[in-house]
Amino acid sequence: xxxxxxxxxxxxxxxxxxxxxxxxxxxxxxxxxxxxxxxxxxxxxxxxxxxxxxxxxxxxxxxxxxxxxxxxxxxxxxxxxxxxxxxxxxxxxxxxxxxxxxxxxxxxxxxxxxxxxxxxxxxxxxxxxxxxxxxxxxxxxxxxxxxxxxxxxxxxxxxxxxxxxxxxxxxxxxxxxxxxxxxxxxxxxxxxxxxxxxxxxxxxxxxxxxxxxxxxxxxxxxxxxxxxxxxxxxxxxxxxxxxxxxxxxxxxxxxxxxxxxxxxxxxxxxxxxxxxxxxxxxxxxxxxxxxxxxxxxxxxxxxxxxxxxxxxxxxxxxxxxxxxxxxxxxxxxxxxxxxxxxxxxxxxxxxxxxxxxxxxxxxxxxxxxxxxxxxxxxxxx
Amino acid sequence: xxxxxxxxxxxxxxxxxxxxxxxxxxxxxxxxxxxxxxxxxxxxxxxxxxxxxxxxxxxxxxxxxxxxxxxxxxxxxxxxxxxxxxxxxxxxxxxxxxxxxxxxxxxxxxx
Numbered sequence: 001x002x003x004x005x006x007x008x009x010x011x012x013x014x015x016x017x018x019x020x021x022x023x024x025x026x027x028x029x030x031x032x033x034x035x036x037x038x039x040x041x042x043x044x045x046x047x048x049x050x051x052x053x054x055x056x057x058x059x060x061x062x063x064x065x066x067x068x069x070x071x072x073x074x075x076x077x078x079x080x081x082x083x084x085x086x087x088x089x090x091x092x093x094x095x096x097x098x099x100x101x102x103x104x105x106x107x108x109x110x111x112x113x114x115x116x117x118x119x120x121x122x123x124x125x126x127x128x129x130x131x132x133x134x135x136x137x138x139x140x141x142x143x144x145x146x147x148x149x150x151x152x153x154x155x156x157x158x159x160x161x162x163x164x165x166x167x168x169x170x171x172x173x174x175x176x177x178x179x180x181x182x183x184x185x186x187x188x189x190x191x192x193x194x195x196x197x198x199x200x201x202x203x204x205x206x207x208x209x210x211x212x213x214x215x216x217x218x219x220x221x222x223x224x225x226x227x228x229x230x231x232x233x234x235x236x237x238x239x240x241x242x243x244x245x246x247x248x249x250x251x252x253x254x255x256x257x258x259x260x261x262x263x264x265x266x267x268x269x270x271x272x273x274x275x276x277x278x279x280x281x282x283x284x285x286x287x288x289x290x291x292x293x294x295x296x297x298x299x300x301x302x303x304x305x306x307x308x309x310x311x312x313x314x315x316x317x318x319x320x321x322x323x324x325x326x327x328x329x330x331x332x333x334x335x336x337x338x339x340x341x342x343x344x345x346x347x348x349x350x351x352x353x354x355x356x357x358x359x360x361x362x363x364x365x366x367x368x369x370x371x372x373x374x375x376x377x378x379x380x381x
Numbered sequence: 382x383x384x385x386x387x388x389x390x391x392x393x394x395x396x397x398x399x400x401x402x403x404x405x406x407x408x409x410x411x412x413x414x415x416x417x418x419x420x421x422x423x424x425x426x427x428x429x430x431x432x433x434x435x436x437x438x439x440x441x442x443x444x445x446x447x448x449x450x451x452x453x454x455x456x457x458x459x460x461x462x463x464x465x466x467x468x469x470x471x472x473x474x475x476x477x478x479x480x481x482x483x484x485x486x487x488x489x490x491x492x
Contacts, residue, residue, distance in 0.1 A: 086404075
């Protein structure tokens with residue numbers, strides 16, 4: 001068992017929220033066409049309120065802290081927030097578009113020992129990237145920011161969100177990342193807006209395009225393994241948890257609302273009114289999310305894909321039932337294996353072409369490439 | 382100045398050693414064990430209960446011998462010299478990984 005798996009298991013067994021994603025603002029200096037946020041939002045916590053929230057998260061045992069937005073660097077107090085988070089010994093990952101990163105910002109992030117910076121790049125061509133971000137010149141500024149971060153020794157991941165408008169540029173972005181020395185991830189995830197507006201889903205790439213992605217060994221590794229038929233459902237699968245949301249992971253909005261995940265906007269409490277640990281342990285919403293096992297899922301509990309599907313409970317909830325199927329993931333399982341899901345059969349699937357196939361996510365990589373190195377002394381008992 | 386001696390039968394660190402935690406790491410205790418991740422190379426470490434006691438006491442102002450005598454020996458019922466040798470080995474390893482600093486004088490934690 002890897003060390004990160006071991007940590008996740010311990011956190012799960014003890015009910016510890018190992019990871020939290022904190023959006024410090026929904027304001028942004030870009031207007032990306034696929035963004036799921038309403039940038040006006042409900043307001044933001046003050047600096048003192050965010051520090052209080054960070055105190056609460058540390059006391060609850062949170063280790064991995066992702067700071068994001070909106071564009072987090074739009075807040076003038078962002079470095080004060082990061083410095084405070086680091087003083088509490090969080091592992092800090094920052095998600096930014098890097099437009100506001102200049103020499104001073106890059107140096108400061110290095111000084112604060114931010115572990116990783118993730119930056120979205122949609123294309124290596126300004127016309128395409130700027131067309132998606134709606135900000136002329138944004139690609140140049142983003143690339144300049146990435147180069148500065150790399151020059152200061154920070155670990156940078158370029159996240160390439162794939163949609164119809166940039167489908168042909170994935171290879172170009174990958175080559176750009178290679179040239180800069182950044183990690184590269186491809187993600188065809190397009191989700192409904194947090195307010196439930198699903199018009200963004202029209203940006204998703206087609207099923208044929210997704211099939212091409214799923215059979216590209218440079219993206220998925222071993223294609224035969226990735227596209228293999230699902231294993232038979234066993235007791236462990238039926239008793240298993242759908243995902244880490246609400247079990248070892250949570251989300252905090254700029255206004256302090258606590259959700260199971262950024263993609264699962266079910267309000268469980270607010271850290272401005274109630275201690276995070278209290279919300280985490282006692283909110284009825286978290287209890288409900290945690291009560292769900294594979295065997296409790298409607299339709300999915302009889303689906304052959306149950307053990308291998310990337311079903312997102314947040315997307316299922318946004319479809320109307322947190323115990324129900326996440327249609328996008330059903331369709332993805334089908335595209336991957338060419339085996340219809342229980343949900344498809346229930347909906348009257350007869351052949352692949354008759355079913356309107358969209359998709360959602362690629363399996364995400366491990367939290368980070370941690371290597372095991374167990375340091376200990378042996379006390380004589 | 383800290384002197385590091387690497388011969389097998391000699392102490393690994395200076396006779397009086399002060400240990401301080403690096404600022405370039407993230408750390409959190411989970412079930413009595415300390416998780417540590419290096420911001421430099423994202424390597425993840427886990428310290429067992431005894432090593433966690435040393436980590437928590439590594440304030441740069443308390444000598445390693447005092448830490449072993451006052452934190453480790455009472456907790457683990459081990460003789461001082463045996464525990465100190467183990468602790469020397471531990472802090473030497475952690476220092477070589479850049480997540481702990483060693484000094485021959487009391488100091489504040491370095492970044």
